[in-house]
Amino acid sequence: xxxxxxxxxxxxxxxRRKVKIGLYGHPNSGKTTLANTICEDWIGKPLGVISDxxxxxxxxxxxxxxxxxxxxxxxxxxxxxxxxxxxxVDYKNFLKYGLSEREAKERAKxxxxxxxxxxxxxxxVTGVLLVMDSAEDPLTQANITIIGxxxxxxxxxxxxxxxxxxxxxxxxxxxAVFPQHTVVPISALHRENIEQLYMEMVKRFx
Amino acid sequence: xxxLKMDFLSSKALEDKSSIEKVSMIIERVKDGDIxxxxxxxxxxxxxxxxxxTMREIDIENFVGIDIHTLEKDEKSFFGFSKxxxxxxxxxxPANVMKTVKKRSNFLSxxxxxxxxxxxxx
Numbered sequence: 001x002x003x004x005x006x007x008x009x010x011x012x013x014x015x016r017r018k019v020k021i022g023l024y025g026h027p028n029s030g031k032t033t034l035a036n037t038i039c040e041d042w043i044g045k046p047l048g049v050i051s052d053x054x055x056x057x058x059x060x061x062x063x064x065x066x067x068x069x070x071x072x073x074x075x076x077x078x079x080x081x082x083x084x085x086x087x088x089v090d091y092k093n094f095l096k097y098g099l100s101e102r103e104a105k106e107r108a109k110x111x112x113x114x115x116x117x118x119x120x121x122x123x124x125v126t127g128v129l130l131v132m133d134s135a136e137d138p139l140t141q142a143n144i145t146i147i148g149x150x151x152x153x154x155x156x157x158x159x160x161x162x163x164x165x166x167x168x169x170x171x172x173x174x175x176a177v178f179p180q181h182t183v184v185p186i187s188a189l190h191r192e193n194i195e196q197l198y199m200e201m202v203k204r205f206x
Numbered sequence: 207x208x209x210l211k212m213d214f215l216s217s218k219a220l221e222d223k224s225s226i227e228k229v230s231m232i233i234e235r236v237k238d239g240d241i242x243x244x245x246x247x248x249x250x251x252x253x254x255x256x257x258x259x260t261m262r263e264i265d266i267e268n269f270v271g272i273d274i275h276t277l278e279k280d281e282k283s284f285f286g287f288s289k290x291x292x293x294x295x296x297x298x299x300p301a302n303v304m305k306t307v308k309k310r311s312n313f314l315s316x317x318x319x320x321x322x323x324x325x326x327x328x
Contacts, residue, residue: 087257088271088301089264105266112261121256139309141274145257148250 019077019205022125024118024146027084027111032164034188035061035081041194042066048081055111057083060121070202075204082121083114083140091130100146103135110141122149127205128157134185138177147178156204161185164192210241210303210320217245225252229259236300237269247276247293256298262310275306277314 021029036046048061061081068075091101091108099107128150132138150157159178161171164185171185184200186193213235219246220228229252235242248256253274260272277295297304297316 079286081285086271087260087274090270090301091266108264108266112264115261119258122254141253142257144276145250145253149254152250165327 018125020080020124021077021127022080022121023129023131023204024082025084025131025160026133026136026140026142027056028052028087029084029133029136030188031084031131032057032061032081034129034131034160034162034186035063035079035196037182037188037191038066038079038195039063041198042068047079053099053155054090055084055093055094055107055114056113057081058107058110058116059083060114068198068202070198073202073206075202075206079120080125082118083111085115085118085146086111087141089115101179103173122146122153122155125155128155129160129201130157131160131162131188133163134161134171134174135163135166138174147181147197157181158187158197158200158204159183160188162188164179165190168181210318211239212241212243214243215245220244220246225249225255228238228252229256232256233259233263235262236298239300239303241297241299242304244296244298245294247296269300271301272298273297273301275304275305275307275309275314275316277309277312279312320321 020183023035023089031198032048032050035048036050039045040048041061043066047063048057050056060083062078063120063173064078064144065076065077089108089111094104097102130150132144134141159174160182161174161183163169164171165187171183182200182204184197186197188194223231228248232242233256256272263269264271275297276292276293277297279294280291297314299318303318303320304316305319308315
């Protein structure tokens with residue numbers, strides 16, 4: 001009987017501690033690659049499909065009950081992989097990736113719906129990994145809008161300086177632009193510094 | 207479009223408008239091809255609402271979205287010990303018109319595309 005109550009209490013506490021972590025950022029910043037790395041490490045299977053063509057993720061993907069364990073501390077959470085946020089979607093940009101005009105237009109239409117869905121999810125997430133391509137200029141309207149909304153809603157977040165494996169990458173540039181926030185440099189694709197990210201996640205979101 | 211139209215709006219012109227009114231006014235003008243220069247900035251929730259509304263208004267062929275840029279300025283705190291950045295100007299225009307933007311501290315340079323020619327705005 002004691003065991004029963006202990007298990008019940010543990011489940012209740014776990015439920016209370018569980019957070020919903022949204023992966024936000026520009027299209028092609030590596031959100032789904034990171035979501036896949038996290039899911040492969042902790043539940044043994046990837047979450048979504050990745051591609052070089054921007055706006056590959058055009059709807060929200062969710063994995064429930066992910067548990068990260070670091071130095072004896074556990075973080076229970078649902079992972080929410082959101083479509084990339086942008087202020088413009090031009091179907092002509094997809095044509096250079098070999099898509100037909102019909103496919104490109106369809107992709108653009110779906111991408112606009114995905115961006116609306118991503119913004120709506122800001123009402124539901126309790127923590128955010130804001131993924132930035134560290135080879136690109138971080139000072140964009142999409143990043144500014146996401147950070148502004150997270151600050152206004154008091155949602156804890158980490159800035160992920162992704163793609164540090166690229167020669168032109170600079171995580172320092174991101175830190176210089178957002179000095180008041182924690183920046184974690186990683187390569188989700190090559191798993192560089194991933195253990196450090198897990199440590200920061202447990203520290204920030206638990 | 208025959209030329210580039212730019213509208214400059216003082217913070218006074220916006221202060222009595224609700225968020226929905228501000229966003230509707232911006233989208234309406236930008237869809238007409240205008241570039242808007244606002245004194246000050248939108249709130250984070252207005253920015254999010256502007257992106258959402260933009261996505262609803264994109265019609266693939268004629269309106270592909272917006273570009274937003276801000277010019278920040280350093281402001282000293284009351285006692286002058288620390289500086290904080292505030293947004294002095296917000297520039298919003300159609301994405302297919304605002305082509306090149308170079309940004310440095312206290313300086314913003316923009317090339318707007320009109321047909322086959324370009325207009326430079328500093």
